[in-house]
Amino acid sequence: MLERARSLAAVTGAVVSHLSAAALGGFPLPQAFENPAVVHLTSPPGRRAPRRKNVKGHEHSLEPDEIVAGTRVRCTSPLRTWFDLACILSLDELVIAGDFLFRRRNHLTAIDKLEAYLEGKQGRPGYRRAIQARALIRAGTDSPKETELRFLQVRHGLPEPGINVPIFDETGGWIQDPDLSYAEERIAIQYDGGHHSTPAQRRSDIVRDENARDAGWRVVVLTQWDLTPFAYSMEPTAVTKVRAALVERGWVPAPGPTWECRPI
The missing domain is CATH 3.40.960.10 (VSR Endonuclease)
Known part of the structure; x- marks a missing residue:
């Protein structure tokens, strides 16, 4: 999926996001969503969301710190990726993905950063489920x-x-x-x-x-x-x-x- 996501992002100028960013980042996902054939791409408002075969286009405004520029492809940050999953996953699945952010080894962020991040997302789609999940997330898990x-x-x-x-x-x-x-x-x-x-x-x-x-x-x-x-x-x-x-x-x-x- 990496090579295809990289090619599509380069052609469209979009950022790899949602389930695709989660898969590339190693997030634990339900089997039903593990489909590497479909690439999720996010474009800024005003720019038409990518429309191609096996591409799911999104239009969202992304802050600079919500984009991670890797050596091969640009993806949404771990926090932004998790927040986007709030509109896709069930509550339990979102908590599992949230625990992954704070795993014991190689954690991706800190609890206080998640708290601050969610404060700026009030009223956005997925906010309510993200807040529910936050109350159930625990740091220090291994799996x-x-x-x-x-x-x-x-x-x-x-x-x-x-x-x-x-x-x-x-x-x-x-x-x-x-x-x-x-x-x-x-x-x-x-x-x-x-x-x-x-x-x-x-x-x-x-x-x-x-x-x-x-x-x-x-x-x-x-x-x-x-x-x-x-x-x-x-x-x-x-x-x-x-x-x-x-x-x-x-x-x-x-x-x-x-x-x-x-x-x-």
């Missing part, structure tokens, strides 16, 4: 699955977990940074994706979790199977397992309904 797991826990009546908070032993030695955790109950939650299936990674994971258990932590290991309920009306096992661990450690759930069947 979209961490965000998805956090949503599941909170929406099913569990406390909001910490994100990649380090665990230390009694001597101050580092043990691990669990994906999610409950420090008071000493519960560590690890999501094991596909890359955890290699023999070397499995051995590393076993040592990682044994060390945490030796330090008094309860470790809950989850996979994709735990995130998807067996039936629409059933609770995901990711929630069932974490709730059981919390109760085992003395947590008392609030009275009333414990979860809402709402897809991520």
Whole structure:
């Protein structure tokens, strides 16, 4: 997609934006929007939006700091790209993309910059959804699955977990940074994706979790199977397992309904 986007931007004078800028920037996108054949381009008001096959043209006024001039193509900045996605993605999808902005490694911006940026976007299309997403965004994640797991826990009546908070032993030695955790109950939650299936990674994971258990932590290991309920009306096992661990450690759930069947 990069070469085609570069050629189209050069011919039209437009800026690569929206889903195309998000894809080039590495934003996590739903599979339904991962279509590299369609290139999104933004032109300033007064200049006709590009109209070509497999091109989605937009007309928007972009500030200088909303354009990133890379070595090969001009794209909208990470903040502008995320804001444009507010008119395309669902709330949950927008939060996942927002968490990507503030990921633990190689973060793209800072929370205070997002706050200041949104102040200047009041009344613009997508502003309301962006503000809703901002309230749910958390910094320091490593993957979209961490965000998805956090949503599941909170929406099913569990406390909001910490994100990649380090665990230390009694001597101050580092043990691990669990994906999610409950420090008071000493519960560590690890999501094991596909890359955890290699023999070397499995051995590393076993040592990682044994060390945490030796330090008094309860470790809950989850996979994709735990995130998807067996039936629409059933609770995901990711929630069932974490709730059981919390109760085992003395947590008392609030009275009333414990979860809402709402897809991520």
